[in-house]
Amino acid sequence: MQSKAELWQAGNGGQDMADGETPVLEARGITKIFGQHRALDGVDFAVRPGEVHALLGENGAGKSTLIKILTGAYQPDGGEIVLEGAPIRFTDPLNAQGAGIGTVYQEVNLLPNRSVAENLFLGRQPTRFGLVQRKAIVTEATALMAAYGLDIDVRAELGSFSVAVQQIVAIARAVELSGKVLVLDEPTASLDRNEVEKLFEVVAKLKARGLGIIFITHFLDQVFALADRVTILRNGQLIGTRDLRELTATEVVRMMLGKDLAYGHSTLPVAEAAKGPVKVTFTGLGRAGRVAPFTLSLHEGEVVGVAGLLGSGRTEMARLMFGVDTADEGEIMVSGKPLKIRNPAQAVMAGFGFCPEDRKLDGIFGELSVRENIIIALQAKLGWFRALHRDEQDEIAGRYADDLDIRAASHDMPVKLLSGGNQQKVILARWLANDPTFLILDEPTRGIDVGAHAEIVRTINRLREEGLALLVISSELDEVVAYSNRVVVMRDRQMVAELHGADITPAVIVAAIADNTGSAEARI
Amino acid sequence: MNRALRPLLATTAIFLLAYIAAVLQYPSMLSTRVLGNFLTDNAFLGIAAVGMTFVILSGGIDLSVGAVIGFSTVLIATLIMWAGLHPLLAFAITLVISAAFGAVMGAAIHYLKVPSFIVTLAGMFLARGGASVLSPDSIGIKHDLYTNISRSYILLPGGGRLTVIAMIMLAVFVLGIILAHRTRFGSYVYALGGNETSAALMGVPVARTTILVYTLSSTLAGIAGIVFSLYTSAGYSLSALGVELDAIAAVVIGGTLLTGGYGFVAGTFIGVMLQGLVQTYIVFDGTLSSWWTKIVIGGLLFLFILLQRLVFSASSPRKKAFRKS
Structure with missing residues (x-):
């Protein structure tokens, strides 16, 4: 093991290294087929030493399939993987780990019941006469954690620390064991702001040390704050790999959702129907850590579309409304009467319906x-x-x-x-x-064939004409535009915009999702 | 403090308090004689419980332990008395067979993805049935080695006797403690009990560890069978009925979490001693039915399962490494 003092001094500043260097890990023309479905179709991807490379895409874009192939969990059906210039096949995640590809998942895949030190050294504990040298492990682990900026008692159970500390322990283990490429699969999803900053400091240091880092997240601001380049996938296709210094948030969102701003207006006409009286009102409904308090009224005979990227709080909003998750603040009024909804059974009694995403x-x-x-x-x-x-x-x-x-x-x-x-x-x-009087549809057209899309859209329009209040969550902006009287936009677990009438076009929605205006300040 | 230590400390405290209370009532219980008998009478249970501790730490259960003990006693008795083998050879054969039995159960659990509960239940019927087929009747064992071993002991100050089988049990506990806490195998066992998926991703040899855990448990049950045959000088197919449940009780009372991942081999020793204390108290009292032992053990089990719930599921305050700046 190299000395901890040298740990951060190798390499010489990530940015210069990121340019024009040969990739440490490269995927060439990767194809993966599940049954009839092409999850990945000839995708190229390369991460250079000393760069943070973000991988973006909506659900079903093929991100996680690509990551599983790069980390040995899946075998590609076509294409090849090249590690430091030499083609390689990973038989399983352990094999990839041994070859230099370490992965840290959102759900920390370590042992909460064992000490930090043991988690760092499991399987490679120094032994003498078959007995584990515990003192040596504690000393080494303490030094290692100090190098990652953590002053903790490494003999304490891992599970007694915050998720952020556990993430850093997982990163330390991955880097110690593998040391060439680090895959961070949504590492920040359950962290608060301070913890994210701390994690980013660690990642920046590892970048300076010359590791190739693949960063997967739903948070665009984090991509701009941390990553050097970005690769965007959509429906199993490579959309492009770009330098983030040359991109705006809007361009990124457009690449992810595949919306050409020019054609937005020419699609189906914006729904204009006579609205009835207010049916349900949610006032300041919210739950800490899931959705910031939001206020929204729905009228009879009205469809409210909800747009936003995956992880923006769309589904969480629906779950709060339907009582799947209990709101810790806010009020619900149904037909002018206040109502408490603490579980789905109560929501059903109130006349709510919920068609979930999955x-x-x-x-x-x-x-x-x-x-x-x-x-x-x-x-x-x-x-x-x-x-x-x-x-x-x-x-x-x-x-x-x-x-x-x-x-x-x-x-x-x-x-x-x-x-x-x-x-x-x-x-x-x-x-x-x-x-029902109020119906929530979460991604009603996901995973069904294109022909059936139009039918679902027609059904939504008909239900609205029959006087239902509908909330429809969708990533298909053309469809949202086709049936919505109003569109609310979610970003970072907050309701950030409400669009009416002529504003309901894919272009305006994309701009609201990306937040053109304040993106610089929004970065961490 | 490590929260896994709390149930162990509670068990130790309860044992000491119960012992002091018993001694206040029957002062003669405070003697090396009684302590020596504690160890001798529970030697086979203690040995089997060490194996059970490893199984439970790994997240499994072994219901075949009592049956393997019974089978071992019958096998030893038939090999010595009918086949005329030397006891040491009979012991060696018994250990090889019980180890293989455990290895097969471990392999079935891992490769066929069948819950350990089912596999070892089948193992229990097989071993118990096999013992009855060998000999439905009790076979007395007469051999010079048996006579010599039962006559050998270390005299403790105060007149107590540390018998050979008590020493075997103590040795098994010492080796078990070292194996659990100071070897890679031990850390793999805890890893399996913590989270098998994570353990596999971290490079723990899951198949090998699972097979070894059940091999260890069955081998120790075989040793417990040898000890039991030395203790009773007989082999009987129905001996050690339900000992697997006493062993599980000792493990849980000793502070090991029934779902695996947390616990100590040393705690199991105290769990066994606590059961011995209750039995001895009932013998001293003379009026109580021996079934009171079961009632007290049942009560203690409830208490400890409750305690573990409180310790492990109560929201443990998570340490914040970063202060808000």
Whole structure:
């Protein structure tokens, strides 16, 4: 092990090194196919020694697939990986670790039940006659932590420290074991501002030491604060690798979402429908660490679109409204009456419905039939002692299946056999059977084929005409524009803008997400 | 302070208080004679409990321990009395068979991804059934070595006797403590109990460690079987019924977290001694049914599981390394 004093003196300032040097780790033409789906399609990616290289993209863009290939968790179906100029194949993450690629995940993958020192040295403890030299480990670990700016008792359990300290311990272990490339997979997601700063100091020092650092995050300001270059993926395609000094936040967002500002106006017309009276009002609703307090009213016959990048607090907002997470401040008014919503059952009673983002995980009961999936929320609302008669069930399921054009061979077919679009409509039918007044749709068109998109959009428009209040979260800006009366924009877990009328265009939304005006100050 | 130490300290305090209370009532309990008997009478339980400690630390459970002890006593008795082998050879054969038995269970748990509960339950039936097939009846063991060992002891000041089997148990505990806290194998066991996914990502040889843990437990059960046959001078297929549960109780009372990752081998020693204390007290009292031992152990188990909940799930104040600037 090299001496700790030298640790930070190797290398000579990251910026100069970042230019024009041969990459330490390179992916050439990487393709990865899952079944029918091309998760990555000929993607090139290279990280140079002494640079922080951000990897950006929305859900499903292929970021995590690329990272898993670079760290040995997946094998590519095409292309090659080149480490320091030589082609290499990683059989598993340990193999990649041994070759020099260390990874630190958002969820710290260390042992909370063991001491910091043991976490740093597990598997390579110095031994004498088969016995672990504990004093030596404690001395070494203390020195190592001091080099990373932490003055802590390394004999204490790792789990007794904050996530930030655990992250730094994880980084130290990864760098000690691997030492060529460090992959930081959303390391800041659960850290507060001070902790993020501390982490950034550590990363800056490692950069100066000549490590190639791959940085994955949802926070654009952190990308601009820390990274030298950025690679953007979308739908498994490489969109581009750029020097961040030559890019603005708007350009980055546009690359991520694939919105050409020029064509924004020419898409579907902005929905203009007569709004009814106010149906629900959320006043100062918020939960510490998840969403900053926001205020929003929804009218009958109105669709409010929610735009923002992944991790901006969109889903968290919906979860608070529906009582999945309990708000620690704020009030809810339904039809002019104050109401407390502490769990989803209360939200259902108040006439709310929620179609979550991940249907398979949170929405459908795959083994149950179409009919059972449709009536389940209604049955829960009635109580289990007033069981719906089978004829009634068939009538309700039949009515909504026709209404929403759910294509299934039979209503007794298990829902898991249906296509994504039809599953989405089954969940929608479930809430509609409940006669809701306010419906939350989180990414209603995700993971369903393009043909079904238009149908979902039509359904949203029709529900609005029938007088429902809808909140629709979506990354598909064309669709948001097509059905929204209003659009609220989320950034960094805050509601940052509310757009009306002519402002509802992809261009304005992208600008609001990127925050053109204040981006310099917003950087950490 | 390490929070894993708290249940251990609580156990130690309860043991000392209970012992003092017992001594106040029956002053003769404070003698090396009683202490010596503590160790001798619980030697087989203590040895098996050391193995159980490793299994539980790794996040598993071993229900086959009592059956392996019973099988070992029968196997030893048949090898000595029917096959005419020397006891030392019989011991060696028993240890090899029990080690292999544990290795197979460990391999099944790891490679077939079957919960340890199920695999060792099957192991329990196999070993107990195998013992009954070998001999349904108790076989008395008569051999010079057995006579010599039961006559050998170290005389303690005060007239107590430290028997050979008590010394074997103490040696197993010392080796167990070193193995758990001073070797890489020990740290791998704690790592598995902490988080198996993380452990694998950190390079812990998960397969090897799992197999070794169950091999260790079964081998120690084999040693416990040898000790039990020395203690009773017999082999019987139904001996040591339910000892795996006493061992689990000793481990948990000794401060090891039932879900793994936290605990000490030394704590198990105190857990075993606490069970011995309760038994001895009941013998001194003379009027109580011996089943009171089970009731007291049951109560203590509840108390310790409650204590562990409080220590491990109560929001432990996280140390802030960075102060707000």
